[in-house]
Every structure is written in C-alpha cells, then in structure tokens.
Amino acid sequence: MNQKGFIYTGNLLQTVNYYPSGVPFTLTDDDPVTDRLGKPFPSMSIIAHEFKHSSQFDTGELSLSEGKTYKTPLLYDKIDEVEAYKRGSYYGGPKYSIDNLPQLYAALSDTQRNCFNVKELKQYVGINLSEKHVNQLKHRLRTTFQQAVRFNGTTYY
Numbered sequence: 001m002n003q004k005g006f007i008y009t010g011n012l013l014q015t016v017n018y019y020p021s022g023v024p025f026t027l028t029d030d031d032p033v034t035d036r037l038g039k040p041f042p043s044m045s046i047i048a049h050e051f052k053h054s055s056q057f058d059t060g061e062l063s064l065s066e067g068k069t070y071k072t073p074l075l076y077d078k079i080d081e082v083e084a085y086k087r088g089s090y091y092g093g094p095k096y097s098i099d100n101l102p103q104l105y106a107a108l109s110d111t112q113r114n115c116f117n118v119k120e121l122k123q124y125v126g127i128n129l130s131e132k133h134v135n136q137l138k139h140r141l142r143t144t145f146q147q148a149v150r151f152n153g154t155t156y157y
Contacts, residue, residue: 085101
C-alpha cells in the first residue's frame, strides 16, 4: 500500500489550495507513517488519536464545527475522546477512562452523542432524504449549529 495524505489543522471550509497548518504524511508498507522528508513522526499516538476522530466523523459519531465559531461540536462527548486516546495508546500515548480524562474535557457529556441518538439529527438518519429535507437539514446545520455531520454516506453542512 502506498498512499499520500495531509492532516489539516485549519478551517474545514478553506479552499484546497490554502491551509495555514497541517502535517503532510506518506503511508507505505515499509515505514507506516513518515513526514514529507521520510522521517518518522515524533508522536505516532497523536496521529492515531486524530485518525480515530476522522473515523468517528465518517460514521456519524462526531460532528465538526467551523473553526471560527469555537462551538463544541453537537456530536462530541467524552466517549469520543476515550476512544481516540485508546487508539493513540497503541502507539505509546496515554490511555484514559471517562473518569480520568484531562480537565479540558470536563464540560463534555458523559453519554454518547451521535447522529442516531441526538434529537436534532436522528429524524434524518436511515431514510431517503427528499430535497426539501436535505435543504432543511443543511440550513439548520449552517445557521443553528454551524457544524458539519456525516451519515448515510453523505456529508452535510
């Protein structure tokens, strides 16, 4: 397997040609993750942690807020962080439970929030959305929540 990618830490909605920060990486069979110079990442656990969040977004477990809003994502909870730290722990990072997460996560919900159980979204999941419903959902996500979500194989914002 040979793949190239980029981890972006800027605004989700920026154009493809401009990202203020990020980490380019290459995945190969011989050297799992290296930077653009071919050197191993200083902390594979951080990469694994963030890739877990990417997977959570892809499966409707996590929403992403637009960088300038600084809102807590609608679909974000302590369980998301526990799972991400668990993934990072496979590469030497710390492992936490809900009870001993770092203080910066204290305000997050202890119960799982995903597109299947949050009332604002669950009505749209698992059905074929009409154009009216898609427009209604997109409007709500942009104006009320300022968040992007993904479910049924589609990203909505």
